[in-house]
Amino acid sequence: MSDKRKVIGIALITAVAILGDAMLFIVLPLYWQDFGLTAIWQVGVLLSINRFVRLPITPLVGLFYSKFDIRTGVLISVICASLSTLSYGLLPSFWLLLLARVLWGISWSLIKLGGMLTVVALSTEVNRGHYMGLYNGLWGLGGLVGMLAGGFLVDQLSIPLVTTLFSFAAVVVFPFIFKLVPKNSKKAEDESTARSHFPEKDKRSLLHPYIILVIITGGTMGFITMGIFASTLSPLIEQSYDAHWSLFGIVIGAATLAGMIQAIRWAWDPLFAPMIGSFVDKSRNKNSWILVPLLLGGVTFLIIGRAESFLLLLITIMFFQLVSTSLVTITDTLAGDAAARSNPIKMMTLYTVAVDLGAAIGPLVSFIIIDLYGLSAVFYLSSMVMILVSITWIVFNFYTNQRVRHKNIINNKNDIL
Template sequence: MTDMVISRRQQWRVLLPVGLAIVLSLSGDLTLYTVLPAYAPALGLGLSTVGVLLSANRLVRLVSNSAVGLLLDRWGRRRLFVLGMGLGTLSTIGYVVSQQFWFFLTSRLLWGVSWSLINVGAYAMLVDTTHETDRGWSFGVLQVFIFVGMAVNPLLGGVLTDWLNFQSALAICAALTGLGFVIAWLALPETMVQRCPPHAVHRRRPADAIRWLISQRHLLAIDYLALLTDFAGDGIVLSTLSLYLKRQYSDTISLDGLALRVASMGGALLALRALISAGISPFAGRLSDQKHSRWTAIGWGLVIGVAGMTGLVWASNSWKLLLSVVLISLSGGVLRTVLPALMGDMADEAHRGAASGGLATAGDIGSAAAPLIAYTLLAVMSLQSVYLLSAISMASGLVVVWLVGKHNIGTRLNRAYTE
């Protein structure tokens, strides 16, 4: 736990370079998601191969997140975050150098390791530089950067590819990621406070950190909720939204006389999701700081998410569909902000990296499993039934909140105020 007051100016010294670096680092990855399926035939890649390439980075993170978390507790934060930005630049350059499958796959795996270093490192640094009374706001601001990156980079990558070509667009993305590397290298301070001799830190065994993490039922509960958020709230909806629109509305959707094609509507809904989540994140984080009740905020986030998922089951017109997407977006913004803040409240100083790695791994398990499970279930049931099962799975999180968080974090915060 941070036992000294850190000014808002000091927090911005970390938040600003971290946030800018993350936005720039996402340019290559999100450009691939946007244009690779369309350009695959020209590159000699089949659609099944594209699926492997786009999922490879997530699969490697199931291992690299936890490993990075352990290294952060041993080696500090700054050097590993900067290393992640450097590897991200190299991976994007790899897309430009060669489109041969194995070279491309190696670059995607390298990006997976890079994102672990960036994402888990960012979580650990924010926990280092915040207190329980302002941690939610800080994570909310970080989510704004992430959601802005998710909204802007696909559009930028698509426009650059249409204006120039596939390789030139990715070369520009590599330059942008390289700019993020320079920003992190020049502006980012070390945030880990060393309270014991270096030789004692390096004697810590990974097995001890893993045993500690498994013994923390509050952290395990938070990890489960993160898995639900990325599985039901984001993974299922994001991977099936275009299919849902196609099945419900064929080729055209009408909103009060305004006709939109399915592809345009799908893109508009995803952009709207990012903007809504970005808008609610700092507000939700700040509210959880002020009310001293992150568990309550998480509970409401789950309720809103269940309502949105259930709404998709019975969305009989385009306005009900829009309302459901808005609710799911609000839920995602709340949960993605408050869950890591609560993780930071619960993790002790010696294990912040390990706790951050565990949270990131749980989320990646959910997002990686969602498309596979959804499309497997679609062979035996309707899409509405899949959404209903997703709503039920998210509702299970409310049981966890009640069992684990019913005593609330307020007692812990009250103790912090008197220290």
């Protein structure tokens, strides 16, 4: 089986694993009493606890992958995903559901880090961006299917039946894990080293400025796309949406419109993300391309913060969704390159923690700022963050190019002598 098919396989395994989590984001806020909850605040706790659990768990998962098989980690992850999804419909109690969400947090850390390590192991300098885009785009389909199909099926059937179906889907992928996932992390690390084409002298420590900057960019990406934007999209639309659009006689509210916008992003990611990744792969200087989504994102957020026309706001939001796809794909590609130049497991662990940390503190920061200064201030601050990170990349690239130029001059002089 080709490496590309293996990447597609691990992406689809990840997609199946997140079906229950995606479904819960749509169903729980509407049917929270059917889940045995007694207060609306419990909905927020259940939907966010898995992210906070990942912060201390991910380093332990990285340690796990340094000692045990990647395949074993993915198997455990799918088992945990199946059990947690089944629990959503069969455990009508806040505290039991809380444990199920903690279990899902552990499951996601295992499968996401295992998936990223698999992509790093199977890719090279010439296809890493394409593979990263393919992986991200395809596993995102699980979120799309979970939200749309999950919500529809719950309306037609029942919560226990739907969660059982999604849980069974996770069990079905078990045989494919043995065929698609590398048997052990040492092999993955060796394959990554062999495929990287970097001589030993070009290997970098985790304290190298390039690796630190990639990790910071990953945290920024999580903070902006998964934290700030995801948590403020609904109130942003509600603030400007005074029209009464309808579809087949059904009035489309702000929440529905926000969900449709997110669904569109998940639907186009399998097409655009690999294309963006392939384009970056062909570039001689991948570092420069991270400036494009960072600067475009910064400008877009400035427009969003000042937009008064709802049509302009909607167009700008959709444009940012495309920018967001680029930001995630390029940042993950740079992280994959950094992993190939250093210790893959340690690098991807640090990177994943940074992304999760940004995603976790994003909603907290956004609503504190909204409470103090208003919604527009959130986007102004986020714009400044992206522009600041892009300036840091510009400075880094400048000094790197200067160093290379200086080194070439010295080598030329030595050749003459």
